[in-house]
Amino acid sequence: MTAAPGRTVVTPLAGGLDPACGLTAVARSAALGAPGPFSPLPDGGAWLAANGRLLRVDPDGVLRAVRAPLPGTALALVTTPDGGLVVATRQELWAVPPNVPLEDLPPTRSDCVPDPPPSGPPAGLVPITNTGTDRLGVPLGVDGRWASSTRDGRISTVSADGRTRVPLGVRQDALPGPVWPDGAGGVWWLEGATPVHARQARPEARLPPVPLPAERLTLIPDLGDRPPLVATPDGAYQIDGTRVVDGPVTGGVVRSDGRGWLLAASRVIALDDGRVLGPVIDGSGPAAPVPVQLAKGVPPAHLVLGDASLGLDAQGRAAVLADGVVLAITTDGAVRPVAQDPRLTALTTVEGGLVQRGDNGALLRVDLP
Numbered sequence: 393m394t395a396a397p398g399r400t401v402v403t404p405l406a407g408g409l410d411p412a413c414g415l416t417a418v419a420r421s422a423a424l425g426a427p428g429p430f431s432p433l434p435d436g437g438a439w440l441a442a443n444g445r446l447l448r449v450d451p452d453g454v455l456r457a458v459r460a461p462l463p464g465t466a467l468a469l470v471t472t473p474d475g476g477l478v479v480a481t482r483q484e485l486w487a488v489p490p491n492v493p494l495e496d497l498p499p500t501r502s503d504c505v506p507d508p509p510p511s512g513p514p515a516g517l518v519p520i521t522n523t524g525t526d527r528l529g530v531p532l533g534v535d536g537r538w539a540s541s542t543r544d545g546r547i548s549t550v551s552a553d554g555r556t557r558v559p560l561g562v563r564q565d566a567l568p569g570p571v572w573p574d575g576a577g578g579v580w581w582l583e584g585a586t587p588v589h590a591r592q593a594r595p596e597a598r599l600p601p602v603p604l605p606a607e608r609l610t611l612i613p614d615l616g617d618r619p620p621l622v623a624t625p626d627g628a629y630q631i632d633g634t635r636v637v638d639g640p641v642t643g644g645v646v647r648s649d650g651r652g653w654l655l656a657a658s659r660v661i662a663l664d665d666g667r668v669l670g671p672v673i674d675g676s677g678p679a680a681p682v683p684v685q686l687a688k689g690v691p692p693a694h695l696v697l698g699d700a701s702l703g704l705d706a707q708g709r710a711a712v713l714a715d716g717v718v719l720a721i722t723t724d725g726a727v728r729p730v731a732q733d734p735r736l737t738a739l740t741t742v743e744g745g746l747v748q749r750g751d752n753g754a755l756l757r758v759d760l761p
Contacts, residue, residue: 405438406449408506410684415443417497419455421506431469431477439477439488441466446479448494456494508687511717511729515736516759521552523753527568531755532579534706534744538755539571539579547571547579547590561590573743575615575648582609587619587631603633612654613741614646615704621646621654621666628654630666637661637668645704645741651723653710658696660712662725672725673697673712682715683732692719692727701738705760706745713739718760730761 406419413423423443430440436451446458446466464481471477475490500506521536523529528541536552545566548557563569564583571579578591583598585606590596602609602622612621612628619631627639637656646652652663658675661668675697677690685695700714710721711730718731718739739758740747746758 406440406447406455407442408504409508409681410505411680412678413501413504413506415445415447415455415457415497416500416504417454417456418500419449419453421500421504422455422497423506429466429469431471433471433475435475439469439471441469441479446477446488455497457497458488459493459495503688505684505687508683510732511683511686512731513761514733515718515731515761516757517733517735517748517750518757518759519750519754520747520757521554521755523550523755525753526550528571529753530571530579531740531742531747531749532573533742534747534757536755537743541568547581549577549579549592558592560592561588561596563588570610572611572613572620573615573741574617574620575613575743576617577743578617580611580620582606582611585609587611587622589619599631602629602631604629612641612644612646612652614652615741615743616646616648616650618646621652623654628656636663636666643700643702645702645710647704647708653702653721655697655700655702655712658698660697660702660710660721662721669725672721672727673719682717682719686717686729692729695719701740703739703741703746705758707760709760711739711746711760720760 404420407424408421411423413421416422425443428441430438432438438449440447446462449455463486466479468480477488479486523538526540528539530539537549540548540550545563548559550557571581581588585601587599588596608624610623612623614620622629623641625640627635628637628641629635642655644654650665654661659671660673662672677685677694677696679696697714702712705711712719713736716732716734717729720730721727748756748758750756
């Protein structure tokens, strides 16, 4: 890692994105799976534990493996002054001598894409406000409006400069749970299984409880000022409990005109006025990070998304963030990558576009090409 004015340049030591690479002699190409412990060596190399193996990266970038298997899951590695290693497992400590026999790993496969090229330009991240230490601090609009909650459950909208507060209602459970914008300046929240709608100068409206387990419910923001859909690990439902889509449903959004999209497992399902149109991203591609799939020619409509978030951008497109890549979905179902940015962590739908939470209460508007 080297520092330059205004930025830090990080040079990877080992590990690539493509799981098809497996363990390979080129350390920066190797698929190392879930992160494990590592310990640096004085010569610039390192010991690391990955894929059930004890590995050593030499200063020239060559990866080799200890022939003997690990005696258990490695919890920590400590380099000794002579270049050896101490491996801590849950039950014991094991010493590895500096001259332990190492075996060569195979060369990089021709179908390995450990470091795919960017799929699009960076996104624009524009600070719009800071919610400070507010116990709720949920963004509501790209103009910087956000929802605040007091300890007794009173919820208000706050202007970007913090000077204007508009009371909306009171949560009867007084919990700092999430709220969702309704597209018309109000918000929805859940009190157990009871959906509550709150708007300025009106008493909050409590609907009948959703006939589903309360602890598994979230709401899908509907920017058309309609009752939102309910998302659960089993599917998406209307407020009355009518199933719309089989699950697990982890996110989604409905536009003001009734067009909507849901994240269901590794797919994105399109809706129109609550009617299912079908998948626009069907999850039929290979299991790999999205940048790797795109580099290997997988059509965007067939990508496997894995951990993803979905929102509605300022142009009215559904925007799916997965593995740092943003995929835009138009109303006619076309899907294409429009941005790639490691700073993006999750997309939140607000009135007028997308917002991402930053550090220490900062809210950032996400501008897409």
